[in-house]
Amino acid sequence: MRILAACVLGFVLDLILGDPVWLYHPVRIIGNLIAVFEKKLREIFGNSKKGNLIAGGVLCVLIITFSTGIPLAILYLAHKIHPILSFLLESFWCYQLLATKSLRVESMRVAQRLYAGDLAGARVAVSMIVGRDTESLNEAGVTKAAVETVAENTSDGVIAPLIFMMIGGAPLGFFYKAINTMDSMVGYTNEKYLYFGRAAAKLDDIMNFIPARISALLMIVAAFLSRMDGKNAYRIYRRDRMKHASPNSAQTEAVCAGALDVQLAGDAYYFGTLHPKKTIGDDIRPVETEDISRTCRLMDVTAWIAVVMLGLLRFFAVTVLSHMI
DSSP states (O other), X not given: OHHHHHHHHHHHHHHXXXXXXXXXXXXXXXXXXXXXXHHHHHHHHOSSHHHHHHHHHHHHHHHHHHHXXXXXXXXXXXXXXXXXXXXXXXXXXXXXXXXXXXXHHXXXXXXXXXXXXXXXXXXXXXXXXXXXXXXXXXXXXXXXXXXXXXXHHIIIIXXXXXHHHHHHHHHHHHHHHHHHHXXXXXXXXXXXXXXXTHHHHHHHHHHHHHHHHHHHHHHHHHHHHTTSOHHHHHHHHHHHTTOSSSTXXXXXXXXXXXXXXXXXXXXXXXXXXXXXXXXXXXXXXXXXXXXXXXXXXXXXXXXXXXXXHHHHHHHHHXXXXXXXX
């Protein structure tokens, strides 16, 4: 029950406190480690296609080993000192590995700038949470970008980490975050990362395959509970869930587009290059600033459903196993 309690406590702390800005975030440490290893591995294996593929694979092994092994070792030592110490440490890490409040706070900063009529400020605010170029986005484009990143990260930043932590505690949460962070840093299809980042991108696709679909189904339920268009959320999910280069990214975006009765995605610029993308959802009504807060509400309800459902599954699984042993 220790893992279940740590996950629930971490979830509640995240909802209340958000990211602890006063402390260096472990994901930033993983990011710095990726940057250091990338530089060294490129020097060792060269810049050929084969060299990049090998270097990218080695990067995955090293980052996963360090990111999972170190927290596991620290928790083991903490438990040797006192079980309460290891529980508190694991709860704190579970809290750090979730991003529910930070997603809400960062996306609502975009909304606040739009409400104030500050499009330039909204572009800057949204650039902090999306990977696309934002300099030329209009108000609708900024709103769509914020809505899409909250919808997608409901899976990547909330539900998927919860799933992994409910299974294996904070160490497995770090395992997931290591892969997800590698994908966000090197999993691009541009010239620099096409081969170097391939292993990280494929591994991220595999790790998120089931969580993304669980997140989408939970979000459909959340759409009904939030009195949004649940029926359309399910319809658009069925139709548009694979309209993305990634097998996972459009899962929750499709649900969100359907729940809001808007059209998302479409062509976008990344690093100055236009990337053609299919649209998701139907243009039933224009996107509006309020859709950002609606998407945050959808994320919050989805997160609560997830923690209750996963918590019950964890509880009954542990109970059954304890009676079998």
